[in-house]
Structures are given as structure tokens and as C-alpha cells.
Amino acid sequence: MEKLLEEFSLGLFFWQTLLFLLLLWLLWKFAWKPILNAVNDREEGIKNALQAAEDAKKEMQNVTADSENLLQEARAEREKMLKEAREIKEKMIADAKEQAQVEGDKMLKQAQAAIESEKKAAVADIKEQVATLSVDIAEKVIKGELSDKKKQLKVVEDMLGDVKLN
Amino acid sequence: MHRFLKTVSSSEMRKTFLKSFLLFSVLILSQISFGKEKEDKHGEEGHGKDLKTEIKEYIHHHLQDSHDFSLFSYTKENGEHKYVGFPLPVILWDEGLKVFSSAKFHHGETLAEVDGNYYKLYHSKIYRTDANGTIDYDESHHPTNIKPLDFSITKNVVMIIVTGLLMLWLFSSLARSYTKNNGIPTGAGRFFEPIVLYIRDDIARPNIGEKRYKKYMPFLLTIFFFIWFLNMFGMTPLGINVTGNIAITTALAILTFLITNFTGTKDYWMHQFNPLGDSLPWYGKIPLYIILVPIELLGLIIKPFSLLIRLYANMQAGHIVIGSLIGLMFIFKSWLGSPLSFGLAFAIMLIEVLVALLQAYIFTMLSALYFGFASEEHEHDHEHEAEVAH
Numbered sequence: 388m389e390k391l392l393e394e395f396s397l398g399l400f401f402w403q404t405l406l407f408l409l410l411l412w413l414l415w416k417f418a419w420k421p422i423l424n425a426v427n428d429r430e431e432g433i434k435n436a437l438q439a440a441e442d443a444k445k446e447m448q449n450v451t452a453d454s455e456n457l458l459q460e461a462r463a464e465r466e467k468m469l470k471e472a473r474e475i476k477e478k479m480i481a482d483a484k485e486q487a488q489v490e491g492d493k494m495l496k497q498a499q500a501a502i503e504s505e506k507k508a509a510v511a512d513i514k515e516q517v518a519t520l521s522v523d524i525a526e527k528v529i530k531g532e533l534s535d536k537k538k539q540l541k542v543v544e545d546m547l548g549d550v551k552l553n
Numbered sequence: 554m555h556r557f558l559k560t561v562s563s564s565e566m567r568k569t570f571l572k573s574f575l576l577f578s579v580l581i582l583s584q585i586s587f588g589k590e591k592e593d594k595h596g597e598e599g600h601g602k603d604l605k606t607e608i609k610e611y612i613h614h615h616l617q618d619s620h621d622f623s624l625f626s627y628t629k630e631n632g633e634h635k636y637v638g639f640p641l642p643v644i645l646w647d648e649g650l651k652v653f654s655s656a657k658f659h660h661g662e663t664l665a666e667v668d669g670n671y672y673k674l675y676h677s678k679i680y681r682t683d684a685n686g687t688i689d690y691d692e693s694h695h696p697t698n699i700k701p702l703d704f705s706i707t708k709n710v711v712m713i714i715v716t717g718l719l720m721l722w723l724f725s726s727l728a729r730s731y732t733k734n735n736g737i738p739t740g741a742g743r744f745f746e747p748i749v750l751y752i753r754d755d756i757a758r759p760n761i762g763e764k765r766y767k768k769y770m771p772f773l774l775t776i777f778f779f780i781w782f783l784n785m786f787g788m789t790p791l792g793i794n795v796t797g798n799i800a801i802t803t804a805l806a807i808l809t810f811l812i813t814n815f816t817g818t819k820d821y822w823m824h825q826f827n828p829l830g831d832s833l834p835w836y837g838k839i840p841l842y843i844i845l846v847p848i849e850l851l852g853l854i855i856k857p858f859s860l861l862i863r864l865y866a867n868m869q870a871g872h873i874v875i876g877s878l879i880g881l882m883f884i885f886k887s888w889l890g891s892p893l894s895f896g897l898a899f900a901i902m903l904i905e906v907l908v909a910l911l912q913a914y915i916f917t918m919l920s921a922l923y924f925g926f927a928s929e930e931h932e933h934d935h936e937h938e939a940e941v942a943h
Contacts, residue, residue, distance in 0.1 A: 395799050395800050398703040398705055399618060402706070406710070407804065417721070418721070418724030421728035421731065423767075
């Protein structure tokens with residue numbers, strides 16, 4: 388201890404304290420502050436960049452998920468549209484068929500009706516013609532038959548015979 | 554060693570001065586000049602101051618501060634001592650300010666006469682003497698002459714300035730390289746940046762705490778690099794021993810002490826005077842506190858005191874060991890012993906390089922630990938504050 392005290396130099400102590408404080412102040416101002424700030428800024432920057440990368444990754448995942456969803460939806464939409472289209476087509480075909488049927492039936496009926504009436508007209512006409520012809524033939528036959536007395540009598544007899552039968 | 558030194562007379566001291574630098578310069582120069590010089594010396598003085606004594610004194614001298622910056626010295630053919638180095642300004646307060654060059658002492662060989670007073674350099678200290686340079690001693694061989702207040706720019710002060718300038722240049726250029734290079738250090742900064750970050754992340758943050766470590770960073774960084782650089786300068790063969798000087802370590806430890814206590818929180822002081830808190834009723838505390846409080850208060854002093862002694866003793870011891878091992882080479886003077894002690898000195902030197910870093914680390918680490926204690930705020934106080942706020 389005595390030796391330590393003997394070695395202790397007040398002058399050196401004074402200079403050491405003074406110079407060290409000066410050095411501390413100068414380094415504080417010109418070195419440590421800018422160094423620590425720069426390092427801090429850099430670390431903040433790295434942290435932010437990492438965070439941004441993480442965010443971007445998440446965003447990317449979201450976007451992928453979104454597009455996946457979108458695709459799914461689009462696919463579903465298309466399915467739906469196709470299905471609807473098919474249904475519409477079938478309905479249209481069915482409708483057309485039905486309408487055609489109805490129209491056909493109607494036309495058929497009309498045709499039948501027309502045929503019927505034509506037939507009737509034709510039958511009536513034929514009847515008339517037949518009657519006329521019959522009358523004509525009968526006239527001619529009667530004329531021929533009645534030209535001879537014997538034959539006239541025969542006819543009268545036949546006719547009378549028929550009447551008897553009735 | 555101490556007892557031995559006291560018996561050495563001033564003329565021998567002068568001789569030792571020369572020898573010591575020679576011994577060191579031998580590392581750089583050659584062994585031949587040493588041997589020759591030794592013969593010369595024996596021839597001149599003729600009394601039996603053996604090599605071991607010289608080595609002891611050389612080591613002792615090397616550990617001390619000096620008023621001039623000598624690199625090495627040698628003896629010319631005609632016996633004249635030649636010193637290579639430069640003198641430093643001597644600043645004394647002795648009934649007025651006295652400033653003169655240390656060249657006036659001629660390395661302790663002559664008296665310096667300033668304004669009618671005579672000053673003598675004796676054991677690296679300046680004493681006021683009469684015109685003949687008489688030194689009076691008391692019973693325990695301490696000089697009783699008047700010792701003027703010595704504020705000289707000594708070798709250690711020069712080294713502090715050199716280290717300071719080096720640090721300023723190094724770290725301000727590191728700071729500039731960040732702005733120039735977009736936040737990435739260049740050159741030496743690439744080496745120093747990880748150290749700065751280590752001090753921040755592994756010393757300051759865990760010991761002081763995330764919230765408060767920032768205000769202590771400049772001091773911790775400055776003290777770490779200051780001690781480390783000066784320790785490393787001590788490894789050079791220039792004979793520098795700044796961090797192994799008690800005045801230097803005291804100044805550093807006092808700064809740690811002052812910062813610790815001036816930044817101490819209420820909790821810290823509460824702990825000093827009321828270490829047991831609410832765990833005991835007041836009447837139970839009295840007998841305990843008679844012992845505890847003085848111990849706590851003593852701890853305030855012991856902590857920085859251990860800092861200053863640790864750094865001083867480690868650096869001092871390292872220098873003594875290396876000096877002794879180098880000295881052994883000249884004692885052995887054999888083909889076996891000298892290379893062996895050279896190998897040992899080399900190995901210890903490597904360890905000393907590690908110790909230089911380690912001591913700087915320990916000083917910084919413990920300072921941070923003390924700051925951490927002082928700025929600690931306990932959790933319950935925060936809760937309490939929160940309650941009050943509500």
C-alpha cells in the first residue's frame with residue numbers, strides 16, 4: 388500500500404482524467420454517436436426489410452389463394468353456365484317438339500276435317516251423279532224397254548212382283 | 554525487489570537508466586554491444602553491482618513513468634552515453650508555474666536550474682534541492698526534500714495523447730465510412746465494428762438492460778478501446794507502461810465510481826441504506842443494519858478499488874514477468890538457457906497479448922455490471938407507479 392501511494396503521481400492522475408474526459412467527449416460527438424446511430428439505422432433497415440419480405444410473402448400467399456379462389460369460382464360459374472345452357476337447350480327442344488306436335492296435330496285435324504268435308508262433298512257429288520246417271524240410264528233403259536209392249540208388261544210385272552215381296 | 558531498490562544510490566540509478574534501455578534495445582540490436590558495455594561499466598565503477606541487480610532495476614525503471622521519451626541508449630567507444638529519444642516539457646507548480654524542458658536534467662545526470670531553484674530527478678520524481686543536488690533521507694530512506702507539484706507532460710501523458718489521437722482518427726473515420734458507404738464499414742472499420750457491436754450486445758445490453766444501456770455506451774466503448782490500445786502499446790519494445798500505472802487506473806476507476814453513483818436510481822440508494830427492504834419490521838433491522846449498512850457503503854468503494862488494483866496488478870505483473878524472462882537470457886548466457894528463456898518470454902508475450910484484451914474486457918464488463926446495479930429499477934416499483942397512475 389505504501390509503495391502504491393509512493394508510485395501514485397498526482398500530475399499523471401490529473402492529465403489522465405483531463406485527457407480521458409476530453410477523449411470521451413470528442414469520441415462521443417464524432418465517433419460513438421454516428422457509429423451507433425448508423426449501426427442502429429442499419430439494423431432497423433434490416434429488420435424492416437425482413438418484415439417487408441415477410442409481408443410480401445404473406446401478400447403473395449393471399450394473392451395465390453385469391454387467384455385460386457377466383458379460378459375455382461370461374462370454373463364453377465362455367466359449370467353452372469354450361470348446365471344452364473344444356474337445360475335451356477333441352478327445354479327449347481322439348482318446347483319445339485311439343486309445339487310441333489300441337490301444330491302437327493292441329494294441321495292433321497284440319498287436314499282430316501278438310502278431307503272429311505271433301506269426301507262428303509265428293510260422296511254427295513258422286514251420289515248426285517250416280518242418281519243423275521241412274522236416272523239417265525233408267526230413262527234410257529225404260530225408253531228401250533218400253534219400246535216393246537211385251538217388255539213393258541214384263542217390267543210392270545217384275546215391279547209388281549217386287550212390291551209383293553216387300 | 555523493493556528493498557533492494559532502496560539501497561541503490563543515485564549514481565547507480567543513472568547507470569541503471571542507461572543499462573535498462575540498453576537491455577531492451579538488445580532485443581533489436583545485438584548482444585555484443587551489451588557484453589561490451591557491461592565490461593566498460595565494471596571497468597568504470599569497479600564495484601560489484603551484478604547483472605541480476607541491473608535487470609531488477611531495469612524492470613523497475615521500465616514500470617515507471619519518465620520525464621523524457623527515450624527509445625534506447627548506448628555507450629560510445631569513449632564511454633559517453635548516447636540517448637536516442639526526445640525530451641518532454643516539465644511543468645511544476647512550486648510557488649509559481651515553472652515550465653522547462655526535461656533536457657535540462659540530462660536524464661537525471663544534472664540538476665535543472667529554473668528561476669534560481671534547483672531541481673533534481675531522483676527515482677523518476679522531481680525534488681527541489683540545493684545547488685549541489687543533495688537529497689536528504691529520513692530513517693526509512695525516503696527523501697525529505699520538497700516535492701513540487703508535478704504536472705509534467707511525461708512519457709505516459711504523451712502515450713495517452715497518442716492513443717487518444719489514434720482512437721479519434723480510427724473511430725471518426727469509421728463513423729465517416731458509414732455515411733460514405735451507405736451504412737457499411739470499410740477498411741479497419743470492418744475489424745472494429747464487430748468489437749463495438751460485441752460491447753453493445755454482450756456487455757452493455759445484458760448487464761445494464763435494454764432500456765438504459767444507451768447512455769452508458771460512449772463511456773464503455775471509450776474505456777474499452779483506451780485500455781486495450783494502451784495495453785497493446787505496453788507490449789511494444791518502447792518501454793511503455795501506462796495501464797500498469799496506479800494513477801491511470803485510479804483515474805479510470807474513479808470515473809466508473811462517479812458514473813455509477815451519479816446515475817444511481819432511487820432503488821439503488823434504497824438498497825444501500827435499506828438492503829433488507831420490507832422483509833423485516835424496523836426494530837428487527839436495527840441490529841442487522843449496524844453491520845449491513847457499513848458493509849454496503851464500503852462495497853461502493855471496494856468495487857472501483859478492485860477495478861483499479863486488478864488492472865494495475867495484471868499489467869504490472871505482465872511487464873515484470875516478461876522483463877524478467879528477457880533478463881534471464883543474459884543471466885544464462887548459454888546455448889541452452891538463453892533460447893529456453895527466449896521461448897518462455899515469447900510464450901508469455903503471447904499470453905500477455907491475450908491478457909491485454911482480457912483486462913480491457915474485464916474492466917469494461919465490470920463497469921457495465923456496476924452501472925447495471927445502479928440503474929436497476931425493480932419490477933414492483935413499476936407496478937406501484939402503474940397503480941398510482943390509475
